[in-house]
Amino acid sequence: MTTTPEAPNLGRAQARKEDARLLTGRTNWTDNxxxxxxxxxxxxxxxxxxxxxxxxxxxxxxxxxxxxxxxxxxxxxxxxxxxxxxxxxxxxxxxxxxxxxxxxxxxxxxxxxxxxxxxxxxxxxxxxxxxxxxxxxxPAVLDMEAALADGADLVHADAGTNRSFLWPLTEGDVDAAFDGADVVVTRRYRQQRLIPAAxxxxxxxxxxxxxxxxxxxxxxxxxxxxxxxxxxxxxxxxxxxxxxxxxxxGFGSxxxxxxxxxxxxxxxxxxxxxxxxxxxxxxxxxxTHHGRDQIQDVSIAADADGRIRGLKVDLLADMGAYLMLVTPGVPILGALMFPGIYKMDAYSFSCTGVFTTKMPTDAYRGAGRPEATYAIERIMNELADELGMDPLELRRRNWIAHEEFPYTTIAGLTYDSGNYEAATERAVELFGYSELRAEQERRRAAGDPVQLGIGVSTFTEMCGLAPSRVLGSLRYGAGGWEHASVRMLPTGKVEVVTGSSAHGQGHETAWSQIVADRLGVPFEDIRVLHGDTQVAPRGMDTYGSRSLVVGGTAVVRACDRVVDKARAIAAHMLEAAEEDLEFSGGVFRVRGTERPSATIQEVSLAAFAAHDLPEEMEASLDSEATVDPDDFSYPHGTHLCAVEVDTETGRTRIRSYVAVDDVGTIVNPMIVEGQVHGGLAQGIAQALYEEAVYDTEGNLVTSTMADYLLPSAADLPDFTTDRTVTPSTTNPLGVKGVGEAGTIASTPAVVNAVVDALRPYGVRDVPMPCTPERVWRAVTGVQDNEGAAQ
Amino acid sequence: MIPPRFDYTRPATLAEAVGILAADEDAKVLAGGQSLLPLLRFRLASPTSVVDLGAIAGLRGVADEGGHVRVGALTTHYEVVNDPLIAAHCGLLAQATRTVADPAVRHRGTIGGSMAHADPAGDLPAVALALAAEFLVTGPGGDRSVPAAEFFVDYLTTALEPGEVLTAIRIPKLDGWSFHYEKFSRTAQAWAIVGVAAAVRRVNGDITEARVGLTNMGTTPVRADSVESACRGIPAQADAIHEAARSADAEADPPSDLSAQADYRRHLARVLTGRALARAAGS
Missing domain, CATH: 3.90.1170.50 (Aldehyde oxidase/xanthine dehydrogenase, a/b hammerhead)
Structure with a gap:
């Protein structure tokens, strides 16, 4: 069920109730x-x-x-x-x-x-x-490929190997897909090591x-x-x-x-x-654990008309020195997402987890899915170039059409809903795609030292982690359910206890909006409690864009149970049959009559006093729910980026950035907007700025913010954002999750734009981050002969 | 990020400060603290005592001295950026100072602190060098003046002797000159990979004189003498300027570090010097 006319809170850009204390710091930060x-x-x-x-x-x-x-x-x-x-x-x-x-x-x-x-x-x-x-x-062990060679120095001598695991997946006849292909494009991409830096x-x-x-x-x-x-x-x-x-x-850290x-x-x-x-x-x-750090060998096979036949992905994933909480699971979360939004006949994947003498890696905003999205969206652009086709046209020929949902991908996931056509159409319109392509042509023809590049990213991700049975099948040690309890207090106010654990996302506001509508109580009357195992004894916490999808669903279900109980008490109070009562705006009325009504607050007080409750009804008005989702949710979107690259200095300037996201039903558009902006900043940071660098002895040399470059607002463009709304069908709110979308989508959009700008110079890739120096070397071919160990 | 323990003094007079510094070679001067405090917090510096100059009268502010503008060592970057005398006579300094770090740092950091720290990646030393500024110093032996060409001795090292305090910088007025500071950094708040401070004097469409100082192209700021010579008498036009700028790195010995390797820095210095001079020359 989604919004109703009596649901004024859902969808409203409600200012966040937690912000005053968070922004002023007058709160219980642990160090306080x-x-x-x-x-x-x-x-x-x-x-x-x-x-x-x-x-x-x-x-x-x-x-x-x-x-x-x-x-x-x-x-x-x-x-x-x-x-x-x-x-x-x-x-x-x-x-x-x-x-x-x-x-x-x-x-x-x-x-x-x-x-x-x-x-x-x-x-x-x-x-x-x-x-x-x-x-x-x-001996320090720093290079993944060297670490896997015979006779390599070992991180853990007892293990006898630096290989932690090999995780393979094959779907369809990959050999047939590649053997008969008109075009095969093979690339190696590097996901640099990142520092989450909350x-x-x-x-x-x-x-x-x-x-x-x-x-x-x-x-x-x-x-x-x-x-x-x-x-x-x-x-x-x-x-x-x-x-x-x-x-x-947190961002996973x-x-x-x-x-x-x-x-x-x-x-x-x-x-x-x-x-x-x-x-x-x-x-x-x-x-604090690092993120990403993969070498991706990717091959894509297609017919001359652009139809994708198959995809092969071989990963080396740097575990660092030890396996921490979900270290090996991060690349596996990505395993199912390399096919992205595209239909194909065959797919193979393998991931080798490698030990090195570096800080362990683990979840970082997107966790596996940014890596997958980067690889597929980058190589789609390379395939388009190989075919002489516009990268958007190549995508249109391969993506899952709106009417094909629900669609089971080659990787075995069932995408519940999506409308790639609508999001792309809107993005193209906002971006001025054809005008920018025309300008690009002019600048190329004129030999402008500042070239224009256009980057495309049509991404999806799996959110709402996760159905416990799926997690079990992937050998994860716990489930993916979430818990909520909702209690009406004697004075008519509401306490909501959630098992998700907000760390900046705005759960207190979003949950209050949901509850205000479900119970028909004022937004201000609701307090959301979280993050304390004595106050909120059951929960699976916050990561993987799961809180609203799973935790929000638990809140909805607990609210519905409260209303059910209130209905029974109200019927008793009003001397009517339960089925004759209608509930709206927080008031129970006997349908079609002028008889007296009861507010949910009055019902709550009656339930507290318990003087006259229906037979066998327990006192107090509260309930709880534990929800295990049936399936993941799949936000998607189309991001378009225009960059100007100064070929003389190598500097990249983002000229415009359009993000059209489809995250399903929106509870609070302001929170969504904030998540998209922050996500874009972090994804752009991977594309252009951030890299954790170890020297040849294994010391982290980017150990301060002077060396590890987090971009600030001054370095980022104005973002043009918009949304299409295709509700998820896997949860009652129709929500899909938005915490990671911007990060996942933007990295390939930006790098695709940089490479697009430089294609006339024969450039087919620039390693991330695309620093001015790397761009300059790509343009000029001047070798880097003093490179630090990566 | 907790500094080691140190004594803290806040003398009321320059003489008192010099006395403390002369008596203790492990004492450190605190001006705006924007370089010293990070060093302390990383425990890269362990002074016995920190001598805060903040209470000493007369070290802050800008004065017209005829052919020069005198800028007190404790004048903040913010004040430099907004000072009318500096705007009128030393615009290059104001323009470069505007690129220093972020507003918070510019409100705290001082011109004297920045010069005395002598970080070749700092924006202001190259400007001082290009403008042939003079550094006024007071020490146990009295007052002296050090020309910019002699002030920056090595990486983080100046001509200041133990016990000496930098009190002011005297900058020759370059009235009628035009200028540009071209800073190239990876993020808005990052240090310059390369910076170019350029000033030119034009007569009848020709450049008669040019000054070029380079940021982060060696262990000290670098005066690009070859470019200055090459510019003399050339038309103030882009082609000629960029041709002259090809020798921009001749005097430099740039470092290779995390943010750029030496060959790229040399290339950048040539490109950016051309751009800075062209902007300065209005071409």
């Missing part, structure tokens, strides 16, 4: 939590990418003023367990032990080897320099309370974290309460069970006092 007697923790981290630890001496640190304790990994070896990987993607996957503090060996620069605990943060920071660690260097750094506070513990963390996943802390440390789950207070962004969280819990237990740790920005760049 100050507990009496709390001790401050700082970590001694390895300066080497790979080394054996031969000695840790912290005796000098213990002598310093303010220092209370110091520990090495060996001091916790018996109780710290191994950080969990919840997604062993194959039966024979190599999953090395991952102690929160290294005991014998470090395998990436930045890995924690010891910690100091002091009465204040300054003393803890000062004491780090007094801890003496002896290392015996081992605005709020990671932070954790843990307080012991007798035998139990309360742990506050800047996490996306309080519920998953609680389970995993119990499983990792052996502390009984019922003795751990996890609170994610207001959290300032806080979808993790971190060494620092486990150690905060163990330190609080060991010391019997509250402990606190907040990372520095450079520490975060080095040791």
């Amino acid at each position: 939590i100050r507990l009496p007697g709390a001790l401050h923790v700082a970590f001694v981290r390895s300066p080497l990418a790979h080394a054996r630890i031969t000695g840790v001496d912290y005796s000098a640190a213990l002598e310093l003023p303010g220092v209370v304790a110091a520990f090495s990994g060996a001091d916790f070896a018996d109780e710290q367990g191994s950080l969990p990987c919840a997604w062993p993607v194959t039966e024979d996957i190599v999953t090395p032990a991952h102690p929160p503090m290294a005991v014998d060996e470090v395998r990436y620069a930045g890995e924690a080897v010891a910690c100091v605990v002091a009465r204040d943060a300054q003393s803890a920071a000062d004491a780090l320099e007094a801890v003496d660690v002896d290392y015996e260097p081992l 605005m709020e750094p990671r932070a954790v506070v843990c307080r012991p309370e007798g035998d139990s513990f309360t742990l506050w963390s800047a996490t996306q996943i309080p519920h998953v974290l609680r389970v995993m802390l119990a499983m990792t440390t052996g502390i009984p789950e019922q003795d751990i309460r996890v609170i994610a207070p207001d959290v300032g962004g 806080k979808l993790q069970v971190t060494a620092e969280e486990v150690l905060a819990l163990l330190l609080a237990r060991r010391l019997g006092l509250p402990v606190k740790w907040t990372e520095t920005r450079s520490e975060g760049f080095q040791t």
